[in-house]
Amino acid sequence: MKSLRKYLDKKKPLFQTGGKFAKLGSTFGAIETFLFTPNHTSKSGVHIHDAIDLKRTMIVVVLAMVPALLFGSWNIGYQNGLAFGVERGLIENFIFGFIKILPIIIVSYGVGLGIEFIAAQIRGHEVNEGYLVTGMLIPLILPVNIPLWMVALAVAFAVIFGKEIFGGTGYNIMNVALLARAFLFFAYPSQMSGDAVWIYELPSKVPVDGFSGATPLAQLAQGTTSKMASFSDMFMGFIPGSIGETSTLTVLIGAAILIFTGIGSWKIMLSTVLGALAIGLLCNILAVNEYMALPPYYHLVMGGFAFGAVFMATDPVTASHTEKGKWIYGFMIGALAVLIRVFNPAYPEGMMLAILLMNIWSPLIDYFVIESHIKRRLKRAKTKANP
Amino acid sequence: MSKVVHLKRGLDIRLKGDAEKVFGSSVKIDQVALKPTDFPGFSPKILVKVGQKVKAGESVCLDKYNPEILITSPTSGEVLAINRGERRKVLEIVIKADGKNTSVDFSKANPENLSRDEIKDQLKISGLWPFLKQRPYGTVAKPESTPLSIFISGFDSSPLAPDYEFILKGQTSAFQTGINALAKLTDGKIHVGIRPDQANGFFSGIKNIVITQFSGPHPAGNVGIQIHHVSPVSKGDLIWTINPQEVIYIGRLFETGNIDFTKIIALTGSEVNSPKYYQVIHGTSLAGLLNKTTKQEAKERIISGNVLKGENVGADGFLGFFDQQITVIPEGDYYEFLGWAMPRLDKFSISHSYFSWLFPKKKYKADSNLNGEERAYVMTGQYEKVLPMDILPVFLIKAIIANDIDKMEQLGIYEVIEEDLALCEYVCTSKTEVQRILREGINLMIKELGN
Numbered sequence: 067m068k069s070l071r072k073y074l075d076k077k078k079p080l081f082q083t084g085g086k087f088a089k090l091g092s093t094f095g096a097i098e099t100f101l102f103t104p105n106h107t108s109k110s111g112v113h114i115h116d117a118i119d120l121k122r123t124m125i126v127v128v129l130a131m132v133p134a135l136l137f138g139s140w141n142i143g144y145q146n147g148l149a150f151g152v153e154r155g156l157i158e159n160f161i162f163g164f165i166k167i168l169p170i171i172i173v174s175y176g177v178g179l180g181i182e183f184i185a186a187q188i189r190g191h192e193v194n195e196g197y198l199v200t201g202m203l204i205p206l207i208l209p210v211n212i213p214l215w216m217v218a219l220a221v222a223f224a225v226i227f228g229k230e231i232f233g234g235t236g237y238n239i240m241n242v243a244l245l246a247r248a249f250l251f252f253a254y255p256s257q258m259s260g261d262a263v264w265i266y267e268l269p270s271k272v273p274v275d276g277f278s279g280a281t282p283l284a285q286l287a288q289g290t291t292s293k294m295a296s297f298s299d300m301f302m303g304f305i306p307g308s309i310g311e312t313s314t315l316t317v318l319i320g321a322a323i324l325i326f327t328g329i330g331s332w333k334i335m336l337s338t339v340l341g342a343l344a345i346g347l348l349c350n351i352l353a354v355n356e357y358m359a360l361p362p363y364y365h366l367v368m369g370g371f372a373f374g375a376v377f378m379a380t381d382p383v384t385a386s387h388t389e390k391g392k393w394i395y396g397f398m399i400g401a402l403a404v405l406i407r408v409f410n411p412a413y414p415e416g417m418m419l420a421i422l423l424m425n426i427w428s429p430l431i432d433y434f435v436i437e438s439h440i441k442r443r444l445k446r447a448k449t450k451a452n453p
Numbered sequence: 454m455s456k457v458v459h460l461k462r463g464l465d466i467r468l469k470g471d472a473e474k475v476f477g478s479s480v481k482i483d484q485v486a487l488k489p490t491d492f493p494g495f496s497p498k499i500l501v502k503v504g505q506k507v508k509a510g511e512s513v514c515l516d517k518y519n520p521e522i523l524i525t526s527p528t529s530g531e532v533l534a535i536n537r538g539e540r541r542k543v544l545e546i547v548i549k550a551d552g553k554n555t556s557v558d559f560s561k562a563n564p565e566n567l568s569r570d571e572i573k574d575q576l577k578i579s580g581l582w583p584f585l586k587q588r589p590y591g592t593v594a595k596p597e598s599t600p601l602s603i604f605i606s607g608f609d610s611s612p613l614a615p616d617y618e619f620i621l622k623g624q625t626s627a628f629q630t631g632i633n634a635l636a637k638l639t640d641g642k643i644h645v646g647i648r649p650d651q652a653n654g655f656f657s658g659i660k661n662i663v664i665t666q667f668s669g670p671h672p673a674g675n676v677g678i679q680i681h682h683v684s685p686v687s688k689g690d691l692i693w694t695i696n697p698q699e700v701i702y703i704g705r706l707f708e709t710g711n712i713d714f715t716k717i718i719a720l721t722g723s724e725v726n727s728p729k730y731y732q733v734i735h736g737t738s739l740a741g742l743l744n745k746t747t748k749q750e751a752k753e754r755i756i757s758g759n760v761l762k763g764e765n766v767g768a769d770g771f772l773g774f775f776d777q778q779i780t781v782i783p784e785g786d787y788y789e790f791l792g793w794a795m796p797r798l799d800k801f802s803i804s805h806s807y808f809s810w811l812f813p814k815k816k817y818k819a820d821s822n823l824n825g826e827e828r829a830y831v832m833t834g835q836y837e838k839v840l841p842m843d844i845l846p847v848f849l850i851k852a853i854i855a856n857d858i859d860k861m862e863q864l865g866i867y868e869v870i871e872e873d874l875a876l877c878e879y880v881c882t883s884k885t886e887v888q889r890i891l892r893e894g895i896n897l898m899i900k901e902l903g904n
Contacts (some may be wrong), residue, residue, distance in 0.1 A: 102790055107822055114468075116882075327805040389834055439864075
């Protein structure tokens, strides 16, 4: 490691102001700080700092997504096998799927990080770590049959218009990964919805008799629930869907990691679930059709609900920043997601739109929380003056 | 029975190098220095010349904007140097001690027989006045004002802090006299905050004070936190604060008529061979104290004060005006290969993404490395976990960054000074310089609205 450090120290002046490659300073900085935590020491204020930094934070979130990624890989193979009547083992299914996912991941990181590096350089800033998480989120919420050029286009759109124009990581208003998905959803609906897109090779090859590839949400929207998967299959994730979102179990493992490390907000996760259950129950009471009568807990294991609640709603930048606001924000996401699912036939899945909508609302929620905080403080001052 | 306030939020950072409750061998005080920079907002006018002989209690400088506020020499000797920095700003007035510690003779008196103005005059002329700080802002109290009450924290909860029960032992009489003098300065009460285990300690024998117990982790011992839970500072309120050792200075003045700036400090930190307590003079030069007591294994950072709000003074520096602790930690100017991926078993983190939660008793050797680079705010809810106040710290900091005076006022800038938000800075994932930003906000408030 010492020789690597020496090499970097030798090359560093070239990338600093006045150096030959000063224009690549941010890029050099990103690589250098990736390899070595810098030697910066406290200049003002506290003399010691907690061991955590943004790189560690982001890497923990990526780790939390790994179970979903592994299961998603396996499920691609498994679903493909179901569709075409091919028998494969556990490992074979996994390898089959992983080979399909890998290019999507590579394109996502390649394009996204490329834009991040360029944007950082233009601004003369350090490269921020935010895209480490976004880059993994995007593949996990796309259908496996997505063309790679669409991935590239969506990533570019989301990173530039969702994040960089606002100032980069920490300043964005909407969740970047969901914005990428929403872009594709509205720009290329035929590649993002329907029954065929979720199963590898299904659009081009003829499946075995009786296999439709429809997700449980689509079946509910179409009213063809007779063939719907069981609750336990949906919980485990043996269903068609976006790459990483089908298995509630693996998402829960991720949730456990995020909550235990304190990086993901349990308040948002819990309140999202509560919101969905509340509206689900209300639908039950007023039920006039089969969908409204669906037991509320089914909503938690179908589609992207769990994945969205754990990995997207909890994005600290776009969620509510106040602790009280987080309860409202999460509850509204859960509630809206179920409302959209049950009452809007055009969108079988409501989670993406619910989160994006609440992203826009979260500053407003914070505003009211802060105003009530200020009012309480004023009241305290008044009662003290006139006890 | 005193009131008990249970504080849940906060953090005790467990560091190596707690001072053993014994005194180290006495150190010869060679030089002392007064640092006008220890007082936020103080603009010094120097009253002495290099080479001039001074006694303890003799005026050395005054505040241009409040000429009644004098800073006096802590000991007798000769002015050795007046060190200036950029734009001729006075950094230190160094006095070579003659070892006799003779004091100017201020008449002794029982403060109970003196009027408020007489006590004020005595404190001003002897140079004890600047020990009184005011809230809001943590600046030197204004002599013409009268506070609602005076607050004293009876314990220090910061990392490796000295134990007040130990350093105050045997000084009950001087402390009581000091309290009696202070009691004349306010129409309200004198509040003292203590830990529950001090219930039968030093302060239980003191009259004329209202005791409140505070349980919980740091910053429970910060006087700002205690004020918040007893009598929060709103716009227009004025509260004064002072440290117990400084109350003793006041007591000694009235009891003997002399200035005696002898104080007890703790020499602490992982780089100190055997951390102990020392009896020194206010403003003492650290060179003698640090001679052969530190390990000298690595580059050391000498902090006057604690690791959260002290000042990096260097081995040839001086003890700060309000400090009762020296902390020596290793400098952290090294590179760590793939630091973000390493287990870092030797580093502490409040977050469970490292493993310090597995070792709840382990003590750490913390260095000054930032452990990462500065970033925009990303994480939320971190500051709130370590600030036991009804304040939204991140929004206060953002209001300061935006220079929004209305919001700063509404969000509670009157209630906090740097030390209260120091833990927020410690836990910040984005390594934001919270204390620097807060002081800039306070300075802006003073500039726009007056002190």
